[in-house]
Amino acid sequence: MTTVLGRPAAPPAPPAPAPRPRGGGGRARRWTLRGAALLAFVALWQLLTVHRVRLWVRFDHLPTADQVGRALVRQVATGQYWQDLAESLRRIGGGFLLAALLGVATGVLLARSRTAADLIGPVLELVRPIPAIALVPVAIMLFPENEQGIVFITFAAAYFPVTVATRHAVRAVPPRWEEAVRTMGAGRARVLWSVVLPGALPGVVGGLSVGIGVAWICVISAEMISGQFGVGYRTWQAYTVLDYPGVFVGMATIGLLGRLTSGAVELLGRRLTRWLPPTPGSD
Numbered sequence: 001m002t003t004v005l006g007r008p009a010a011p012p013a014p015p016a017p018a019p020r021p022r023g024g025g026g027r028a029r030r031w032t033l034r035g036a037a038l039l040a041f042v043a044l045w046q047l048l049t050v051h052r053v054r055l056w057v058r059f060d061h062l063p064t065a066d067q068v069g070r071a072l073v074r075q076v077a078t079g080q081y082w083q084d085l086a087e088s089l090r091r092i093g094g095g096f097l098l099a100a101l102l103g104v105a106t107g108v109l110l111a112r113s114r115t116a117a118d119l120i121g122p123v124l125e126l127v128r129p130i131p132a133i134a135l136v137p138v139a140i141m142l143f144p145e146n147e148q149g150i151v152f153i154t155f156a157a158a159y160f161p162v163t164v165a166t167r168h169a170v171r172a173v174p175p176r177w178e179e180a181v182r183t184m185g186a187g188r189a190r191v192l193w194s195v196v197l198p199g200a201l202p203g204v205v206g207g208l209s210v211g212i213g214v215a216w217i218c219v220i221s222a223e224m225i226s227g228q229f230g231v232g233y234r235t236w237q238a239y240t241v242l243d244y245p246g247v248f249v250g251m252a253t254i255g256l257l258g259r260l261t262s263g264a265v266e267l268l269g270r271r272l273t274r275w276l277p278p279t280p281g282s283d
Contacts, residue, residue: 068252098151099155107170110124139153146226168203178195231250234246235250
């Protein structure tokens with residue numbers, strides 16, 4: 001061992017372990033576990049409803065899992081089911097896309113301009129706590145057609161989560177990043193596109209993921225109130241005629257559509273932020 005000024009030198013640090021490759025085995029186990037959890041949930045539901053268990057919660061009034069499954073098979077074979085599904089997706093697509101574009105633009109503007117924050121911020125903070133579904137009467141008065149009103153409610157539901165998340169994400173970008181780029185002669189536009197937006201992108205994606213979930217809640221509620229087609233409208237119609245298996249088919253369809261659309265947003269976010277290190281549970 002070498003010495004430094006008569007004292008033993010510290011031993012060299014051991015090399016850092018090489019990162020383990022992320023193979024497909026772990027991912028397959030995770031998907032198997034998720035599938036098993038869903039099957040266990042359905043089995044428990046079937047068990048409680050078949051035996052009409054009544055504890056502090058009454059399961060004797062709920063349809064069994066196999067009744068809901070048979071109702072789902074019947075509805076999937078009809079054109080009406082797919083028409084309702086397409087209508088709900090179209091409303092979500094229009095309202096959410098508009099909310100994403102305007103929400104990100106508004107959030108950046110609020111975070112980067114004090115004048116905009118003073119002019120627009122108070123109005124947004126006053127309107128933001130109002131539930132989007134409470135805007136149904138306003139939508140009826142503003143728009144001549146129910147379809148436009150439902151898209152407006154969907155837009156309002158997603159707009160505020162996207163705006164708030166973008167504003168916080170832009171403000172959280174370290175100032176030294178901008179200073180480093182400005183010292184190389186970059187202007188405001190270059191700083192915005194090269195530093196601010198990429199740095200805020202993870203937070204923006206989080207806001208989009210929240211926004212799509214809230215949008216589904218409100219579009220289904222709006223369809224129940226004033227729609228003529230759509231999954232929410234058909235679910236409410238099933239309830240009015242006491243078709244409880246049909247109600248659960250609508251609920252399952254809503255859950256599946258919400259999961260697929262939020263998964264699509266998260267997948268897009270991972271593709272746009274692939275430069276970030278992977279996080280646990282991101283598969």
